[in-house]
Amino acid sequence: MPISTNTLFKDYFKDFKGYDEVFSSDLGIDKNWDKLLDNLSNIGAEKLKEKEGEIDWLLAENGVTYNVYNDPKGLNRPWKLNIVPFIIQKKEWETIEKGIQQRSEVLNLLLKDIYGKRELIKKGIIPFEVIFSHRGFLRDCDQIQYKTAKQLLIHSADLARGPDGRMWVVNDRAQAPSGMGYALENRLSINKVIPEVFGDINVEQTSSFFKDFNQLLLKAAPTNKENPTVVILTPGPHNETYFEHSYLSSFLGYPLVKGSDLVVRDGKLWMKSLKGLKQIDVIYRRVDDVFMDPLELREDSYLGVAGLLEVVRLQNIAIVNPVGSGILENPGLIPFLNSVCKYFLNEDLILPQIASWWCGQEKELKYVLNHLASLVVKRIDRTHREHIYFGEFLSKKELQDLKKEILKAPYQFVAQENINFSTAPNFVDGHLEPRKIVCRTFSVAKDDGYSVMPGGLVRVAAEREELLVSNQKGGTSKDFWVVSDKKQHNIQRYSWHKTTGSLSTGINDVSSNTAENLFWSGRYLGRTIVTARYLRMVLNQMANVQFNDRKSESESLRILFQSITNITSTFPGFTGKNEEAALLNPLKEIVSVILDENKVGSFAQTISSFTYSYYSLRNLWSRDMWRVFDSIQKLLKNLKDEEIHTIPVLVKFFDRIITRLIAFMSLTEESILVKQGLLLYFIGLQMEEATMTIAKFRSLVIVQHNQELEYEVLESLLSSHESLNIYRHSYRSYLSLENVISLILLDKEYAKSLAYQIKRLKKDIDQLPNNSNNEFSECQKNIAKAFEKIQSLSVEELIRVNSESNMRLLLDAFLEELSDVLHETSLSISNTYFNHMYQQNQLINKTNEAS
Missing domain, CATH: 3.30.1490.270 (Dna Ligase; domain 1)
Structure with missing residues (x-):
């Protein structure tokens, strides 16, 4: 279809200047793009708009994010993928591939020389200031020897088309290159949403590259183990590419760990698991160089492992890429790189660079x-x-x-020629616009050279006239196609011929950080659900009072308001000196308990803690879990955006969010195996539900009320516990405290009773590994004490009222003691299984030197 009649190109040439990928010098369509543009035209602008929305929806549903520092929109910004891919023909790509392989080898030899003989400096090929004045040169890594055939194991290069029509190298990334996971997700998303765009186009697939990457990680092990233990080291959920860390962990099947999961002992690196220490052979790191070892590098780092460099020196661990490889990201090297290539390989660089x-x-x-x-x-x-x-x-x-x-x-300082790189079409608002692009491709080391990904990740400038191409500046991405004349399969198949021995073969082998996050995610989820149900119950009671002025109900509301503060610990709230002021406008205080993230114990703060804890575990999530999780966040955001928070609006919010929280709870049980740590989640969940059950009873039934008021209070308690129907079915009688205690506190067969929760806790805690020399661990002793207590008292004793105080003192004392025992059990679990305190300090402070 001619450009003049193609509505997709409306305004494409407005302010057009420079080189565009689609057009030849006479502004005809480049033959490489002809078929793709035909496919886009046949799909049509309206259908493309629909597909664009579907891609945005799919990426959001799959939780594909890119964290933008200090972003007012929030930490986890959705990843943006434009529907129009970028194309390079196989013939041109073969030259690029050879150029990348050559460049990777040159950088590999350069890295060896910088930390080895330093012949390049001695012979004047590279000035010593270029190396030694760069913070990427780490003196602590000098003369370290490696067992791998190559030192640079992963290399990524940013490419852009220069004024001579060839692809130029813009940047090199060697420290912890990012983008492989995003490139894979881009391809899978385009394949799923708009497969028709591939029509009659032979796009090379990336499956063989990822097989080579997996083999690299396995072969890097210094001991040549048949099944080495490999982990992916992440800085944590706040890192800009944390999604990719989790994604690759799930995709490759290697555990995702943080620095606090690891410890050095006897010259080896170990992972702290529930049972003890497990030796690690290979780290695929996503942590920058200087943060890798606080003992020798940045002492203020909590991201790495103290003593790690000594393990590297002893050749007991392989790190991909080696610590110190950040020196290769030095633009001061660019003017000298061709000379380095001639020195090592006796040839010129294949790919041109920016004049520097x-x-x-x-x-x-x-x-x-x-x-x-x-x-x-x-x-x-x-x-x-x-x-x-x-x-x-x-x-x-x-x-x-x-x-x-x-x-x-x-x-x-280094100065570079100001080059206007090429543009490529981006689908925007129903038509195509030219946007600056930068392509990132990847190479991984093999015995005989480097394997290059056929394609990669294309980043696109945020605006039409934008010169800088950056995801941090709001840029988008494209799928990157290498198009062949040979028939290709558009369905990617990934399978590993050789796999690693998984660390998570049983509950004993779960890392301490994963276990801790599972434990606390269970606690936060339990607290969130109980709090939501309780607040909904109170709001429904408030709505009922508007149609009923009975004194008992208004008094019961006063009790319920005070119980909100006591159960959530959002003091002062409806208690103490603040009580009367809060009661003048109870809805205002309740809205604050729901939405104020800065209020300790609020629903919003609990959701925030729940979010962080679960986000730390996202490599274990199923896609259904992310979809539900995302809908929970949206519901809370939508409520915050409401101008007026009425009772019906709040009740409707809780109806919706409770359903999603319960769905998320069920999906957690479906998606994570007990041997992956689900047991810790169950323990946390039961621990919190038991604690909140105790808090509700202590807030509502310790003081004796008149018969009518007590009925209202007991009905509210059962309603908040989702047990009113079960009570009526079980007892078919007027509400009585005796029966309520029998059901909610002491019924060992009822899954929501305190007795059942403690029985379940005892069963689950008994399955945890016992690392002590005693027959029973501390947490086993504590939960056994709780189990004995709840079986030792009768209902008659618990409901007895002290005539002087008009309070059920035995019930209160029993619940207080039980609460203390549960708290001690939680502390003993944390001290036994989640203790990360292996802090080591430098003898001298190197922080200033590193900065």
Whole structure:
């Protein structure tokens, strides 16, 4: 279809300048894009709009996020994928592939030399200032030897088409390259939502690359184990690419761990599991160099493992990539890289680079200062995200200030030619727009070279005229197609011929951090559900009072209001000196208990704790879990956005969110195996439900009321416990405290009773590994004490009222003691299984040196 008649290209040439991927020099369609544009045109703008919405929905449903630092929209921004892929023909790609393989090898040899013989510095090929003034050079890693055939095991290169029509290398990433998981998710999403766009186009698949990546991790093990233990080390949920860490953990089948999961003992690296220590052979790290070992590098780091570098020196662990490889991300190396290639390989670089001038040389410095207005200037060390200066946008004063800054320390700066890279079509608002693009592809080491991903991740500028391409600046992404003349299968199949021995073979082997997060996620989920049901019950009672003015009901509301504060611990609330003021507008206080994240014990704060704990476990989630989880977040956000919070609005909110919380609870039990730590989740859930049951009883029934008021209170208690119908079916009698206690506290067969919860806790805790020399662990002793207590008292004793205080003192004392025992049980579980305190300190402070 000619461009002139294609509505997709409406306004495409408005302010058009530079090189566009789709068009040849005479503005005809490049033959490589012809078939794709035909497919897009046949689908049509309206259908593409629908598909675009489906992709956004699918990515959101699957929880694909990219964390943007200090983003007012929140931490977990949805990943954006444009529906129009980027295309490179196989013939051109073969040259790019060879260029990437060559570049990976050159960087590998460079890395070996920097931390080894340093011949490049001795022979004047690279100035020593370029290396030693960069924070990426870690003296602690000097002369470390590795057993792997190559030192650089993973390399990613950012590519953009330059003015000569060839793909140029813009950046290299070697520390902990990101993007592989996003590239895979992009392909799977496009395949699922709009398979017709692939019509008659032979797109090469990435399955063989991921097989090579898996083999790399297995072969990296220093002991040549048949089934080495591999873990993926993450900084945690706040990292910008945490989704990818979890995604690759699930995809590859390797445990996701944090630094506090690991410890060094006897020159080896171990994972802290529930049973004890398990030796680790390979770390695929997503933590930056200087944070990897607080004992030798940054002592303020909580992301790495103290003593890890010594384990590396002893060759008892393989780290992918090795600590110290961040030096390769130094733009000051670019002017010298072709000479490095000639030195090692006796050939020129295949892929062109941006023309660069290191200011530490007199001739180059003079050129930069004379042409500053047309260059891009950056520090060679951008480990702290230092500013980039675009000379064309600087005023005369700013240019003068920059000159002064460069002259203070010329060796710290590099200038590069300002290149307008190519654009490619992006589908925006029903038509195509040209946007700047940068392609990232990946290579992984093999015995005989490097395997390159056929395609990768394409990042797209956020706006039409935007020069910078950055996800942190709001950019989007594209699927990256390498198109072949040979027939390809569009369905990707992934299977590993050789797999690792899984650490999580049983409950004993679950990492302490995973176990802790499962335990607390169970507690937070239990607290969230109980709190939601209780608040809904109170709101329904408030609505009923509007149609009934009986004194007993208004008095019962006063008791219920006070119980909200006592059960949630949102003091002062409806208690103490604040009571009368809060009772003047009870709904205002209740809304605060629901929505104020800064109020300790509030529903919103509990949801926030629940969110963080579960998000830390997302590598264990099923996609259904994420969908329900996302709907919970949206419901709470929508409620916060409401201008007026009426009782019906709040009740409707709780009706919806309780249903989703229960669905999430059920999905957790379906999605995580007991041997993966589900047992800890059950213990946390039962622990919290038991604690909240005690809190409700202590708030509502310790004080004796008149018969009518007590009836209202007991009915409210049963209603909040979702037990009113069961009570009526079981007893078929007027509500009595004796029967309520029998059912809710002492019935060993009723799953929501306190006795049942404690019996279940005892059973589950008995299945935890016993690491003590005693017959029973501390937590087993504590829960056994609770189990004995709840069987030792009769209903008659519990309901006895003290005539002087008009209180059921025996019931209160029993519940208080039981609450204390449960608290001690929780503490003993934490101290036994979740203790991460293996802190070691440097003898001298290196933080300043590292910064």
